[in-house]
Each structure stands twice: as C-alpha cells, then as structure tokens.
Amino acid sequence: FEYLPRKTITTRGEKTVWVKCSGKDKDRATAMLLADWHGNKREPFIVFKTGTSRHDHIQDANDEKRHGFSTRLWEEISRLQKKHTCQIYGNPSAWGNAQISLQFLDYHFGHRSNIEEKFLLLWDDFSGHWTDEVKDYAASINVLFFKVPPRYTYVCQPADVAWNRPFKTQLRGS
DSSP: OOOOOOOOOOOOOOOOOOHHHHHHHTOOOOEEOOOOOTOOOOOOOEEEEEEOOOOHHHHHHHHHSHHHHHHHHHHHHHHHHHTTOOOEEEEESSOOHHHHHHHHHHHHHHHHHTTTTTTEEOOOSSSGSHHHHHHHHHHHHHHEEEEOOOTHHHHHHHEEIHHHHHHHHHHHHH
C-alpha cells in the first residue's frame, strides 16, 4: 500500500483538477480470519494478487508447493509467514477460491487430535466456500457449516466488524 495525499491544490475555477495516483489502485488483498467462541484468534490466511506463469507445469508447481507464488517470491513470502504467524497465498484475482477454502479447512481443522469432535463454522455467502468439494471435505473432518445470510454478516461474524479494521491497519503499517 502506498500513501498518497488526500487533498489537491489547484487554482480556483479550473475545469480540470489532476489527482495523483500511484498506479496501484487495483492492488488488493483478502483476509480470512478465524477465532473460537472464547475469542482466541487463529492464524489468518491472506490472499494477495499474483501473476501466473506462462507455463502450466510451473504454475501447477507454484500452486502446489509455494501457495501460488514463484520460486523467487516464495523465499520472501515464507519469511513473512514465519515473522507474522500467518499463511499467505497468491492468485491472479487476490480473492479466495475453493482451493484456498480447502487449504484453510485443512490447516485449521484437518490435523487436530479431536477429529471426531464436531466444529461449527460460520461462513458468509461467498461461492468458494460452498462448492461440493469444500462441503465434502468439511464433512469428512467433522466441520459443520452455517451460512450467514447476505446483509447479516455484521451481526453473525464479529471478525468482519471488530477485527478486520485493526488487522488491515497493522498490515498497512508493516
């Protein structure tokens, strides 16, 4: 993220006011945050925008071994993951998808010792959460989904209201 002034100075009466921009107005990130009912926060998943390789076999290796990043970028990304205790993924849109939803479930629920105990997970209406593959995997690891209806996220998902802003503020400051 880049800091740009929020005010412009121009002569009164000008018909055109030029606004500075960094050319990075399409940069975005998606954060997937998780906490238990006691309020204990878990490692976040962050998805950044990345390019794709021209070669399919290289892109497959990037997705499988390096969370979607190239070999060079992965060195820095893996250091950042360790430093900030988070999981960082990349894809061309910077949005979550079914594959990242599967990784999220596997990371947080797939290897727990009490696998027979059922967990309830509140998820919004995002289509990547509700594919058959994601629902089948969740059922296999005893994670029950509850879909938060559209326009009710602010009521049922406190992370969207109380955690995202401080999280984004910290991310921008890093």
